[in-house]
Amino acid sequence: MVWDELNHRVKEKQPTSAQHMLEFLQDLIGAPKANTSQFNITEGGSVYFCPWSLGQSECHNIEFDNQGDRIVTVSGTDYQAEVKSHQWFGATIxxxxxxxxxxxxxxxxxxxxxxxxxxxxxxxxxxxxxxxxxxxxxxxxxxxxxxxxxxxxxxxxxxxxxxxxxxxxxxxxxxxxxxxxxxxxxxxxxxxxxxxxxxxxxxxxxxxxxxxxxxxxxxxxxxxxxxxxxxxxLLSKHMGSYFGYTVSTADINNDGMSDLLVGAPMYMTRGSDGRLEEVGRVYLYLQRGPLDLEPTLNLTGTQVFGRFGSTIAPLGDLNLDGYNDLAISCPFGGEDQQGLVLIYNGFAGGLRNTPSQVIAGQWASGTVPASFGFSLRGAKDQDMNGYPDLIVGAFGVDKAILYRSRPIVNTSASLTVYPTMINPEEKVCHVNLSFCLSANGKYLPDNLGFLVEVQLDHLKHMQKGGVKRALFVDSQQAMLQRSVRVRSGERVCHETKIYLRVSEFRDKLSSIYISLNFSLDPQAAFDSHGLRPILNYKTTELIEQKAQILLDCGEDNICVPDLKLAVHGDRKEVYLGDDNLLTLTFNARNEGEGGAYEAELYVLLPPEADYSGIARNNEVRLTCSYEAENQTRYLSCDLGNPMKSGTSLWAGLRFTVPRLKDTRKTVQFELQIRSKNENNSHSEVVPYKLEVVVQADVILQGVSRPDKVFFPPPNWKVSKTPQEEQDIGPVIQHVYELVNKGPSGISHTVLQLSCPLSVQGQGLLYPLEMSTEGPLNCTTNHSINYLQLKVSSQLLACLWMYDKVMTKCVPSLQVVTPLVWNKQDSQYSVPLWIIILAILAGLLLLALLIYVLYKLGFFKRSLPYGTAMEKAQLKPQAASEA
Known part of the structure; x- marks a missing residue:
């Protein structure tokens, strides 16, 4: 129920009067803390008569008692017999x-x-x-x-x-x-x-x-x-709820017997955190026979400390439906504790459990709460417009407000769409649309103004881009607004046309919803009492109809596809540390009796993978979109709208799988065909698994510097107290390098180095120093440079690869440094005469050899062309050749 508001403020007419107004009886308003003309009385309280005529808000004091405290004489002694100060006169009228x-x-x-x-x-x-x-x-x-x-x-x-x-x-x-x-x-x-x-x-x-x-x-x-x-x-089981704080009667269900309502404004219930919260409650007892009360309904407040049920007031029949209605106050409710009054409507079963209207006070809580609704009075038509009104007291602001009931309009509406089945193959896809309104009620103006709004596809989720599937022919818009005038008791109809935008949308399967929404024109004229009518709260203000698009699915227009999917990949393994190029080839088929509308291939990507594109050798032209929702990433590829029965498509998609972790043994893609059909709309989910494999190409190589060592070096003498590395012997430097050519990394790798430090009990190598590069930790089971010699070069050096993924065995490697021994001068040297004799013997042997060769003619000159006969034989040949 919607109300028009008038209010009285007693304090404006009587500056020293009401500080609190608690209750009133129709035109009587109590001011229990008002100061009066009584002699020597402070805040004795008063009652005011306040007429509610339009344009008149003056209140007049009614002098029930104009005397001060009375004096009584007992045994010759006078004493004050009464205490009228602060007596709260008028608290209940x-x-x-x-x-x-x-x-x-x-x-x-x-x-x-x-x-x-x-x-x-x-x-x-x-x-x-x-x-x-x-x-x-x-x-x-x-x-x-x-x-x-x-x-x-x-x-x-x-x-x-x-x-x-x-x-x-x-x-x-x-x-x-x-x-x-x-x-x-x-x-x-x-x-x-x-x-x-x-x-x-x-x-x-x-x-x-x-x-x-x-x-x-x-x-x-x-x-x-x-x-x-x-x-x-009547007893309450809830201690401290103040059951019976307020009591009221009214014939709620129109059975001719008054029913009972009992308020318990301090009733407590447990909140979401389990703690008790004071919310208030009202109990309804329907009278089934003389003094036979049946507990029927419990209305529980929703405002903590709002004191729901502090006041209960019968309102009479507000909406003239034959059942009395009720007002219940919640004087400390609301966001700012401004106070609330809740209107509940009666019906044949009793009282409805949800309010038809909530009236909020206009004054936020200050030093003293406004306590809007602390007192209520209804069931009287103050302005004589045929509907009962409501008076609400707010003692914290010294006001009483009259809420005048506005005339109730009972409205019915209809929406007609023809045809309800649209053939998209027709060049002109027009649909006829008509709507009608009728209105009736008591004490209404002759003409009622309505605002009507018709929307197309109002309740449908629009496709991407927000394209409407249908428009009005005359406006080329998806919404139609009209101002309609209806005479009370009559029916008014309007007609228009809409058309289907066949080529501009994808959703051909779902119905096109058409909604009609109407309301009373807020700018319509007032009635004779200065009030605008309102719609009955039971009125259905939104009406929907739908039109379907004709599909190639038989007489029932129901398509039932049978979607099949097969997937193949060009690899079964992916390697840690690699980009892992992958191509998935799929075959999508529809083996059902009807088309699959808005069919899409849905690919759910694992977190390790990325989409890189469509394979170029596709048989069909594929359109895909890559999307992410929270932590889910997926690929959606259009397979047709519709994907007709008998369709078989081959296509390929390319991916990379670069973000592999050693904590997972497999990664999995999931593929599925999805459509918007109502029946059998999806294919089975097809998983494609890839094994996570470690592949590392590890090489160990080494070199000796120098590659050959001559020992002992020239002029070298053994020192009993060596000080430098040269005192020990020649320097040998071994460099070892461990290389991983990938793609996977390695970890937990141990490089063992063995050196021959002695031979047959005699020292051979002296470990002088170890140098490393890279994240490694080297240890030895032999002391390094235990003589603390001065170091000018390196003995051993290691180059190390970083740790990453795995443990892998590497073949052993030998780095050899050849050792060439130099002979020293000996006391057993060759005598000089033997050397001279050997030289002479050699010369003699050479002379003998020359003589023999001479005798054999070795040293004679030979002609280049032989004998003269040979020359004669060669000349003709030479001449002929010339």
Missing amino acids: RLCPLYSWRTKAEKPQSDTTGTCYLSVKNFTKFVEYAPCRLSNTMDCKHMISLMILSLSLLLSLSRFQDGKVVLGGPGSFFWQGQVISAAKEEIIKAYYPGYFMQSVEGQTQTRQAQIKYDDSYHGKTFLSRNSITPVIP
């Missing part, structure tokens, strides 16, 4: 709940007994009734009102209306509680100004019970017709 009376002259303090005022003859006469004021035996303290001037409201549970006044005293008899009842006519007849009336004719009251009933706070209960004996004891 019924009584002064904190009115105090001194029951004994010798007592310095006063007892809070409460008192009640009744108006007679349209506020021209006022009657006071305070049955506990002079009672010493009843001890009825803290008298509050249950039913003053409204007993028939509660007794309507039994369909009794006898005009009795019933008072509740929860503090009586050590807080056992007490109920006192008397007829209104007897109170008026017995009243005399200045006379302290203790009881009236026919007055009845409950008596003190056993001690076990102490602190039971009796005084809020329901009574039979002829006695005040409790007949319906």
Whole structure:
């Protein structure tokens, strides 16, 4: 329900009056902390009459009591018998709940007994009734009102209306509680100004019970017709929930019997963290027979410390559907604790469990909470527009607000689409569309304005790029807006056309949704009461229809594909440390009876792989897109729209797998054909696994510098106390290099070096120094340079590859340094005569050889062409050749 707002602010007319307004009765507003003209009384409280006519917001004070505290003379001594200051007169528009009376002259303090005022003859006469004021035996303290001037409201549970006044005293008899009842006519007849009336004719009251009933706070209960004996004891199982803080009755389900609502504003429930939270609750009891109450519904508040259920007010039939509605306050709810009032609608089953409207206060919580909704009153048509209104009190800001009910419009709408099956093969794909509106209701203006909006593909997820599949013919847009005028009780229709954009979209399978949304024109004219109508909260304001695209799928227009996928790769292994080029060739087939619409090859990539492109030797032209969602990366390739029955496609995709880790033994691609068909839309997932393999080409090589050593060196002498490396012998440097040509790395590799340090017990090599390059750690089982010689060169050097992945055995390597021994001078040298004799013998042997050759003619000159005969034989030949 939507309301129009008027408000009264008593403080503007009476600057010293109401600090808090708690409750009002139709045009009466209580100001329990208002200052009055009573002599020597502070914040005695007052009641104001506030007419709610349009344009009038002036409130007038009603003087129920214009006297100050009364003085009583006892044994010649005057003493103050009453305490009217801070008595909260007007707290309930019924009584002064904190009115105090001194029951004994010798007592310095006063007892809070409460008192009640009744108006007679349209506020021209006022009657006071305070049955506990002079009672010493009843001890009825803290008298509050249950039913003053409204007993028939509660007794309507039994369909009794006898005009009795019933008072509740929860503090009586050590807080056992007490109920006192008397007829209104007897109170008026017995009243005399200045006379302290203790009881009236026919007055009845409950008596003190056993001690076990102490602190039971009796005084809020329901009574039979002829006695005040409790007949319906309603108990709450939730300690401290203030069950019964507020009570109200109304015929919610329109069965002719009043139903009961009980508020428990401090009811607690457990929140999401398991802790108890105070949210409040309202209990509904439907009356199935005389005084037969059936618990039907529990409404639980949602605002922590909001005090849901502090006030309950019957509103009458707000939407004129034949069932009474209800307002429940949550005075400290809302984001800024501005207060909330929730409207619940009745129906045949009782009360609906969700509010049809939530009214929020306009004032955020300050030093004093606004307490919007602390008091409520409804069920009266203040502006006479045919609908009941609601009055809300906000005592923290000294305001009472009138919410006027606006006229309710019952609207029905229809949307028609023809044809509902569109053939995309037709050149002109027009669809007829029409919508109709009708409106009716009570006390409505003659003409109602509506805003109508029709959208195409409104609820569909658009394809990439957001292209609408259908447009209106006249506007070339996907939305149509119209302003429509409807006379109350009539029906208005409009027609238009839409067309299908066949070549510009992919989604041919799903229906085209058409939605109609309508609302009342907010700029429409006011009615005769200055109000704009509103739609019934039950109105369905969104209507949808759909049109299907005709598919090549038989008479039922349902395509059922049968998708098959086969995958082959050009390798089965991938190597750690390599880029690992991979080509996956796939065969996609549709062996079903219908086409696969928006068919795509879906490739889920492992985290180690990257997509690099489409193989060039494809039989078909493939279009693929590479996408990532969170940590998932996938490839989507278009296979046709539709991929017709009998289709068989071969194509290849290229990938790299560079980010391999030694923690995984395999990497896996997953491939699947997916379509948008409703039935059998996917193929089976085909995995393609690759084994993770380590492949390393490790080479160990070494060299000796110098490549040959002559020993002993010239002029070398053995030193008994060597100081430098030359004193030991010639220097030998061995360089070893370990090379990994990959692609995989190696790790945990050990290079063992063995050197022949001695031969037959005699020292051969002296380890002088070890030098390394690279991330390695070298150790030895023999002391290095244990004589601490001065080093000028290196004995051993190692070049090392970095650690990476694996352990691998490398063939052994021998680096050999040949050792050539030089002979020293000996005492056994060859005599000189032997040397001379050897030279002479050699010369003699040479002479003898020359002589022999001479004799044999070796030294004679020979002609180049032989004999003269030979020359003659050669001449003709030479001549002929010439």
